[in-house]
Amino acid sequence: MAHDAKPQPATARRSPPLSGTARVPGDKSISHRSFMFGGLASGETRITGLLEGEDVMRTGQAMKAMGAHIEKHDDEWVIRGTGNGALLQPEAPLDFGNAGTGSRLTMGLVGTYDMETTFIGDASLSSRPMGRVLEPLRQMGVQVVQAAPGDRMPITLRGPKHAAPITYRVPMASAQVKSAVLLAGLNTPGITTVIEPVMTRDHTEKMLKGFGANLSVETDERGVRHIFIEGQGKLTGQVIAVPGDPSSAGFPLVAALIVPGSDITIENVLMNPTRTGLLLTLQEMGGRIDILNPRNAGGEDVADLRVRSSELKGVTVPAERAPSMIDEYPVLAVAAAFAEGETVMQGLEELRVKESDRLAAVANGLKLNGVDCSEGEASLTVRGMPGGKGLGGEAKGEAVKTHLDHRIAMSFLVLGLATEKPVTVDDRAMIATSFPEFMGLMTRLGAVID
Numbered sequence: 001m002a003h004d005a006k007p008q009p010a011t012a013r014r015s016p017p018l019s020g021t022a023r024v025p026g027d028k029s030i031s032h033r034s035f036m037f038g039g040l041a042s043g044e045t046r047i048t049g050l051l052e053g054e055d056v057m058r059t060g061q062a063m064k065a066m067g068a069h070i071e072k073h074d075d076e077w078v079i080r081g082t083g084n085g086a087l088l089q090p091e092a093p094l095d096f097g098n099a100g101t102g103s104r105l106t107m108g109l110v111g112t113y114d115m116e117t118t119f120i121g122d123a124s125l126s127s128r129p130m131g132r133v134l135e136p137l138r139q140m141g142v143q144v145v146q147a148a149p150g151d152r153m154p155i156t157l158r159g160p161k162h163a164a165p166i167t168y169r170v171p172m173a174s175a176q177v178k179s180a181v182l183l184a185g186l187n188t189p190g191i192t193t194v195i196e197p198v199m200t201r202d203h204t205e206k207m208l209k210g211f212g213a214n215l216s217v218e219t220d221e222r223g224v225r226h227i228f229i230e231g232q233g234k235l236t237g238q239v240i241a242v243p244g245d246p247s248s249a250g251f252p253l254v255a256a257l258i259v260p261g262s263d264i265t266i267e268n269v270l271m272n273p274t275r276t277g278l279l280l281t282l283q284e285m286g287g288r289i290d291i292l293n294p295r296n297a298g299g300e301d302v303a304d305l306r307v308r309s310s311e312l313k314g315v316t317v318p319a320e321r322a323p324s325m326i327d328e329y330p331v332l333a334v335a336a337a338f339a340e341g342e343t344v345m346q347g348l349e350e351l352r353v354k355e356s357d358r359l360a361a362v363a364n365g366l367k368l369n370g371v372d373c374s375e376g377e378a379s380l381t382v383r384g385m386p387g388g389k390g391l392g393g394e395a396k397g398e399a400v401k402t403h404l405d406h407r408i409a410m411s412f413l414v415l416g417l418a419t420e421k422p423v424t425v426d427d428r429a430m431i432a433t434s435f436p437e438f439m440g441l442m443t444r445l446g447a448v449i450d
């Protein structure tokens with residue numbers, strides 16, 4: 001794998017105005033789920049627009065190892081699934097590389113099978129907490145045969161003869177945990193219930209319904225969601241067009257806002273309201289972002305985004321918004337570095353358990369590049385420098401540490417497009433996990449990155 005190789009640094013430099021039209025790759029969350037649900041369903045699933053990043057390919061390999069047939073014909077992925085309840089025990093450990101979503105959802109998917117499955121990953125994934133998924137699985141009767149201290153990978157699960165349906169209240173705002181329990185419910189007799197006090201991305205619910213699962217959602221008077229799934233029903237293959245990933249769109253979007261004179265359009269971006277927190281925040285900061293051609297495609301809202309360089313102002317981002325932009329804080333912090341005044345981001349506790357401790361990684365990278373910021377336990381405050389004067393780190397000769405985290409690498413390369421001095425990151429390799437086209441797409445828009 002690329003990330004076992006020698007680190008490949010990259011440097012971004014102050015760039016001329018960005019211009020042109022771009023399409024970001026398919027949404028990562030939907031792509032993982034397309035492979036999983038297609039691999040599980042009876043009959044054929046056809047997918048276009050799939051993100052062909054390393055993380056999603058790992059999920060595809062795992063589904064193949066458990067009996068799904070997955071092939072690519074021209075631009076289309078064609079899957080013949082096993083049928084719900086008919087996954088096979090894999091012959092070797094499932095290696096999920098860097099992918100938290102792939103591994104946690106698959107633990108749910110196969111945990112309740114009467115078989116043994118081992119999960120391994122890279123150094124970043126092996127340091128991430130898996131107890132949040134193992135805890136509800138244990139309640140359903142799943143045995144954790146092996147785990148590293150702190151419920152970390154490598155992990156071996158052994159399912160019970162018959163799993164027990166549970167009612168589970170998700171203790172943190174996590175779509176991965178919610179999804180893992182729902183997927184475990186697919187192979188469990190009766191009704192499994194997930195209570196979600198804070199709404200997170202709802203791709204699992206929407207897509208499972210599309211595949212024919214008996215799933216319903218009730219929202220009570222306090223806004224708490226109760227999700228019910230009936231196990232052991234039939235899933236039927238679907239045709240899926242994956243829309244562009246709003247999390248990936250965040251990088252060219254912020255780049256165009258901060259590089260003076262820029263005017264770009266990003267086409268076909270997913271606009272599901274559980275994913276649009278960054279857009280809202282940047283608009284509140286004064287970002288000139290026009291939402292063009294809003295439309296519905298395959299059950300999801302999508303639109304094109306025209307973005308022009310803007311004079312940004314600091315804002316306070318409320319904690320309640322975090323679930324709808326959880327992966328976008330690193331790049332928002334970059335936008336904040338060029339805003340007039342202070343941007344305060346709250347409710348960031350989950351950032352500490354992403355591909356890296358993103359709160360620390362962002363604060364350290366910003367400080368290294370002369371950006372005035374302070375890191376709290378679960379908050380980040382950035383005091384911006386419009387025009388980027390004096391910012392950038394090359395002079396110190398020290399690269400930003402990316403800690404095997406794709407979004408840290410991309411965020412700091414965006415920073416360097418508008419700082420006075422260049423910005424270097426220690427390793428670009430992990431970008432391939434979610435956005436393999438990043439370098440080409442950005443340089444075609446006019447960004448200077450080498």
Ligand code: S3P
Pocket residue numbers: 028029030101173174175176177179201326327350
């Ligand atoms: C995801 C959920 C989020 C997000 C991740 C994708 C998903 O993780 O950060 O990139 O597809 O369900 P958490 O569930 O840990 O918040």
